[in-house]
Amino acid sequence: MAEAVYALCTLTSLACAVLLFNGYRRGGAKLLFWSALCFAGLTVNNLLLFIDLVVLPTTIDLSIWRSGVALVSVAVLIYGLVWESN
Amino acid sequence: MNQFLWGSLAMAALVAGLLFLRFWKLGGDRLFLFFATAFGILAFQWIVLGVANPDREAVFYVYVLRLAAFVLIIVGIVDKNRRAERSLLR
Amino acid sequence: MSETDIPAAAGLLLRERVHTFEQLEALAFLVRGREDSWPADAAAEALRIPEEAAREAMLELAACGLVVTEPESAPASRFRYSAATSELETCVAALMAAYQTNRLGIVKMMSDNAIHRMRTEAMRAFSDAFLIGRKNRNG
Numbered sequence: 001m002a003e004a005v006y007a008l009c010t011l012t013s014l015a016c017a018v019l020l021f022n023g024y025r026r027g028g029a030k031l032l033f034w035s036a037l038c039f040a041g042l043t044v045n046n047l048l049l050f051i052d053l054v055v056l057p058t059t060i061d062l063s064i065w066r067s068g069v070a071l072v073s074v075a076v077l078i079y080g081l082v083w084e085s086n
Numbered sequence: 087m088n089q090f091l092w093g094s095l096a097m098a099a100l101v102a103g104l105l106f107l108r109f110w111k112l113g114g115d116r117l118f119l120f121f122a123t124a125f126g127i128l129a130f131q132w133i134v135l136g137v138a139n140p141d142r143e144a145v146f147y148v149y150v151l152r153l154a155a156f157v158l159i160i161v162g163i164v165d166k167n168r169r170a171e172r173s174l175l176r
Numbered sequence: 177m178s179e180t181d182i183p184a185a186a187g188l189l190l191r192e193r194v195h196t197f198e199q200l201e202a203l204a205f206l207v208r209g210r211e212d213s214w215p216a217d218a219a220a221e222a223l224r225i226p227e228e229a230a231r232e233a234m235l236e237l238a239a240c241g242l243v244v245t246e247p248e249s250a251p252a253s254r255f256r257y258s259a260a261t262s263e264l265e266t267c268v269a270a271l272m273a274a275y276q277t278n279r280l281g282i283v284k285m286m287s288d289n290a291i292h293r294m295r296t297e298a299m300r301a302f303s304d305a306f307l308i309g310r311k312n313r314n315g
Contacts, residue, residue: 001146002146002149005146005149005150005153006149008153008156008157009149009152009153009156012153012156012157012159012160013156016156016160016163019163019305019306019308020302020305022305023301023302023304023306024305026305027301027304029297029301029302030298031298031299031301031302032301032302032305035302046152049149053142053145057142063088064087064088064091067088067091067092067095068091071091071094071095071098074095074098074099074102075098078098078101078102078105081105081106081109082105084298109299109302112295112296112299114296114299114300114303115299115300115303117303117306118299118303162306163306163308166303166307167306167307167308170307
């Protein structure tokens with residue numbers, strides 16, 4: 001059950017990243033680029049979560065890396081929302 | 087360190103959520119309301135992680151919250167496409 | 177007479193489809209001569225704008241279902257008014273009536289819309305990116 005939740009988190013964030021990146025390639029709005037980057041980062045975050053808790057639960061602890069990636073991602077999104085939205 | 091990062095993440099997600107809320111209020115798409123809510127939920131789950139620091143069993147429920155946020159975004163996308171199909175002038 | 181007196185159907189058309197004065201004038205020209213199809217130079221002469229501008233405006237009207245081109249495949253040589261749906265027809269009728277009686281209000285609304293579009297362009301690009309299987313309107 002937990003595996004499914006982590007995997008679905010990864011897939012849904014990946015879907016958002018792909019949609020946003022396609023939109024960026026079509027129209028070229030910078031906001032889309034930063035948002036795509038954010039969701040790509042959140043995908044990596046969820047992927048690391050899956051590896052950390054499901055694939056290698058006892059051997060490694062990626063929690064700092066996971067949070068770090070997520071923080072950079074959301075920061076990038078905020079940058080896009082503030083600077084590229086008008 | 088983790089707790090500091092979770093706190094920062096909660097704050098950052100809250101800010102992103104509020105910016106999406108502003109987009110929606112500026113007469114933007116209802117899709118932005120879905121994004122705003124989703125980032126609100128993300129902020130909440132990072133707060134829970136930071137405050138409660140749950141063990142391996144309990145942490146699963148926190149990630150269910152995270153999944154709910156991403157699913158909400160997908161629902162918003164489906165809603166957006168449905169509306170575009172039904173729209174008179176599109 | 178002000179913007180608030182413009183009927184909703186006309187306002188909808190101005191928000192969603194008719195964005196430039198060339199498009200509005202070209203639409204009015206084609207509606208007046210709706211029995212016939214017209215080449216770009218005839219429209220250009222009537223509107224006193226360059227032929228290229230008239231052609232571009234009418235191609236944009238064609239792209240949003242207000243005008244048909246002849247021949248249907250590119251390059252279009254003649255243009256005829258033909259609303260794709262009866263709802264659109266209603267909107268056009270409302271817009272033309274309002275343009276006759278409240279020219280200033282229409283002009284004001286169009287420039288307000290233009291400012292609003294500029295301010296919300298990135299926002300719209302963001303939300304339009306999630307339209308699956310559809311071409312971006314600008315791309």
